[in-house]
Amino acid sequence: MPELLIDKYLALKDKYRNYDTKHALKLMQAFRYAVRHLAEKGYTVAFEMLGSINFGIVDPHSDADCILYHYCEIHESQGECPPNCSNLSWVKKEAVESVRRSFQNPRFSLEILDTINLRYLEDSLKRADFSDENEAIFRFFFYRSIGRPVNRPLVRLYFNQLLAHTEIVQKYKERASLMLAEYLHTTSHRYSFNKYNERILNRGLVVPEELTSELSGYLKA
Numbered sequence: 366m367p368e369l370l371i372d373k374y375l376a377l378k379d380k381y382r383n384y385d386t387k388h389a390l391k392l393m394q395a396f397r398y399a400v401r402h403l404a405e406k407g408y409t410v411a412f413e414m415l416g417s418i419n420f421g422i423v424d425p426h427s428d429a430d431c432i433l434y435h436y437c438e439i440h441e442s443q444g445e446c447p448p449n450c451s452n453l454s455w456v457k458k459e460a461v462e463s464v465r466r467s468f469q470n471p472r473f474s475l476e477i478l479d480t481i482n483l484r485y486l487e488d489s490l491k492r493a494d495f496s497d498e499n500e501a502i503f504r505f506f507f508y509r510s511i512g513r514p515v516n517r518p519l520v521r522l523y524f525n526q527l528l529a530h531t532e533i534v535q536k537y538k539e540r541a542s543l544m545l546a547e548y549l550h551t552t553s554h555r556y557s558f559n560k561y562n563e564r565i566l567n568r569g570l571v572v573p574e575e576l577t578s579e580l581s582g583y584l585k586a
């Protein structure tokens with residue numbers, strides 16, 4: 366079987382991570398601080414960082430896109446919390462504020478693109494509900510595959526449970542590859558990859574030839 370796009374993406378992501386900038390590290394720290402801050406208030410959360418941070422390259426002007434994992438008992442039987450869920454609104458607001466506080470930049474642009482209720486996810490895994498209607502569990506798989514986690518032990522707990530269902534994982538990987546291909550074919554994403562390479566070069570680091578050719582092969586996929 367040919368290598369799936371999602372697998373190529375993962376390999377590439379691993380290599381780029383060696384090029385973490387000072388700002389990338391600072392941003393990750395800010396998110397870890399938010400996790401601790403919310404835990405102190407009695408809320409367990411985790412994040413999945415998407416976008417440029419996955420390639421280690423974040424400059425002070427980069428904005429951050431992330432996914433929020435949280436627990437909501439009120440909506441434990443629903444795939445997602447409705448927009449007016451007071452639980453979720455509070456957690457979102459606290460999370461954004463504490464990241465900004467720790468990053469010492471009140472105007473820092475931070476967007477929570479999606480949220481996953483871990484209570485619902487936990488329940489789906491218990492019931493082994495992998496039906497097509499269960500979008501939340503696939504979304505979790507997709508984000509977990511392409512992102513970078515903050516509060517890794519919590520995320521790993523559920524991801525490992527999911528990985529135990531090998532047949533489903535294979536199906537999900539194929540579906541995730543299609544989604545990823547769609548995402549990659551947008552010009553803005555190609556543009557950002559070129560930007561990453563430029564920034565690495567500007568910092569006087571040598572980009573291994575293997576990585577460059579892998580990157581161009583990847584963009585042609």
Ligand SMILES: [Zn+2]
Binds near residue numbers: 437438445446450453
């Ligand atoms: Zn809720």
